[in-house]
Amino acid sequence: MGERKSDVLQGTLDLMVLKTLESMGPLHGYGIARRIEQVSDDTLDLNQGTIYPALLRLQQKRWITAEWGTSENNRRAKYYSLSRSGKKQIEREIESWERIAATMARFLTTPR
Amino acid sequence: MDWLQTLWSRCVAFFGERKLDDEVDEELLAHLEFVCRHKMRGGPYSSFGGVAQTKESYRRQRGLPFVDALIQDMRFGARQIRHSPGFALITILTFSLGIGSNTAVFTLTHALLLKTLPVPDPGELVRLTVSMRAERNGRNAPLNLPIIEFIESHSRSFHGIFAWCVYDFPFRDGGINCDLHGAIVSGNAFESLGVKPALGRLLTPAETSRVADPTGLAAVISHRIWVERYQASPSVVGRHITVTDHSATIVGVTPPGFEGVIVAEHPDIYLPLEFQTILYGKDTKRDGGRL
Numbered sequence: 001m002g003e004r005k006s007d008v009l010q011g012t013l014d015l016m017v018l019k020t021l022e023s024m025g026p027l028h029g030y031g032i033a034r035r036i037e038q039v040s041d042d043t044l045d046l047n048q049g050t051i052y053p054a055l056l057r058l059q060q061k062r063w064i065t066a067e068w069g070t071s072e073n074n075r076r077a078k079y080y081s082l083s084r085s086g087k088k089q090i091e092r093e094i095e096s097w098e099r100i101a102a103t104m105a106r107f108l109t110t111p112r
Numbered sequence: 113m114d115w116l117q118t119l120w121s122r123c124v125a126f127f128g129e130r131k132l133d134d135e136v137d138e139e140l141l142a143h144l145e146f147v148c149r150h151k152m153r154g155g156p157y158s159s160f161g162g163v164a165q166t167k168e169s170y171r172r173q174r175g176l177p178f179v180d181a182l183i184q185d186m187r188f189g190a191r192q193i194r195h196s197p198g199f200a201l202i203t204i205l206t207f208s209l210g211i212g213s214n215t216a217v218f219t220l221t222h223a224l225l226l227k228t229l230p231v232p233d234p235g236e237l238v239r240l241t242v243s244m245r246a247e248r249n250g251r252n253a254p255l256n257l258p259i260i261e262f263i264e265s266h267s268r269s270f271h272g273i274f275a276w277c278v279y280d281f282p283f284r285d286g287g288i289n290c291d292l293h294g295a296i297v298s299g300n301a302f303e304s305l306g307v308k309p310a311l312g313r314l315l316t317p318a319e320t321s322r323v324a325d326p327t328g329l330a331a332v333i334s335h336r337i338w339v340e341r342y343q344a345s346p347s348v349v350g351r352h353i354t355v356t357d358h359s360a361t362i363v364g365v366t367p368p369g370f371e372g373v374i375v376a377e378h379p380d381i382y383l384p385l386e387f388q389t390i391l392y393g394k395d396t397k398r399d400g401g402r403l
Contacts, residue, residue: 049166
C-alpha cells in the first residue's frame with residue numbers, strides 16, 4: 001500500500017459502473033468492483049462497499065436493472081445489466097464528464 | 113423525471129424493508145465470499161469498508177429515511193410519555209394554556225386594532241363618548257338626546273352625527289320568546305355609515321322626528337337572526353313583533369357581516385331613538401351613551 005491511490009471523485013462512480021456494464025454485460029456487484037479496480041490499474045482507492053448504494057441509485061433511476069442469478073462458483077448473486085435508458089444516459093454522462101475534464105485541463109495548462 | 117422515478121422507488125422500498133434487508137444481506141455476503149476466494153488465490157488487497165456502514169448508507173439511499181426518522185422520534189416520544197405520565201400531563205397542559213392564551217390575545221388584538229368595520233371609508237369614523245357621573249354611577253345612563261342635538265347643531269367638522277346605544281331587549285314573535293341583544297340608534301346611523309340593507313330598508317332620519325306611535329315603531333333585524341329564526345324568508349318585512357312589551361314592525365335586514373360599530377357587541381335588532389323615550393324610566397340594562 002506504499003503507492004498513492006486517489007479517491008473516487010464525487011459523481012464519477014456512477015459513470016464507471018455504467019461504462020463497466022456496457023462493456024462487460026450483466027455483472028454482479030463484486031465483478032463490477034473488481035473490474036473498476038482492474039481498469040484503474042489499482043490506482044483508485046475504491047471502497048467496494050460504496051458500489052452498492054451507487055447500484056441502488058442507478059436502479060432507482062431505471063438506468064440499470066437487477067436480477068438474481070447463479071455465479072461461477074454456484075452461489076446466488078444479484079446480476080446488474082444496463083437498461084435502454086441507461087445506454088442513453090452514458091452518452092450524456094460522457095459528454096458532461098468531458099466538459100468538466102476540458103475545463104480542468106484549461107486551468108492546468110494556463111502558464112504560471 | 114429521474115427524481116420522480118427515484119421517489120417512486122423509494123416509496124415502494126419503504127413498504128418492503130424487511131424483505132429488501134434480507135436481500136442486501138445476501139448480496140453483501142456473496143460479495144464477501146468472492147473477496148475471500150480472491151484473497152485465497154493470492155489476489156491483491158482490496159478494501160470493502162465496514163459492512164454495517166455499507167448497509168446504513170444503502171438504507172439511506174433506499175427508503176424514506178426522513179419518514180423513518182419521524183416514526184422513530186414519535187415512538188421515542190410515546191415511550192417517554194408512558195414513562196412519566198405526570199410530567200407529560202403537566203407539559204401538555206402548559207402548552208395548551210400557552211397556545212390558548214396566545215390565541216385569545218391575538219383574537220382580541222385583531223378585533224380591537226386590526227379589523228375594520230365593513231362600511232365604506234371606516235377610517236373617517238370618529239367615536240365620541242359622553243360620560244355622565246351624576247346618574248347611575250355614570251355608567252348605565254340612557255342616551256342624552258339634548259347633548260346629541262347640541263353637538264349636531266354646533267359642530268361643522270362632521271359629515272353626520274349619529275347615536276348608538278346597546279341594550280338587551282326581551283323579544284317576542286309568535287312562538288319565539290327570548291332576550292335579544294340590540295341597539296337603539298338615531299335614524300341617520302345607517303345612512304351615515306353607508307350601510308345598505310340586505311332586505312327591505314334600514315332606519316332613516318325620518319324615524320327620529322316621527323311622533324312616537326307605539327304600534328308603528330320600525331325595527332331592523334340582523335342578517336344572523338334573519339337566517340337563524342326566519343329561515344331568510346323575504347316575508348319577514350312587515351312582520352309585527354313585540355320588543356320589551358311594545359309592538360314594532362320589522363322593516364328590513366342588515367347586510368351579512370355587519371355587526372354594529374362597537375367591538376364585541378353584536379346587535380341582532382336595531383330600534384329608532386323613539387324607543388328610548390318609551391323605555392325611559394324602565395330598568396333595562398344599558399351601556400353608556402355613545403354617539
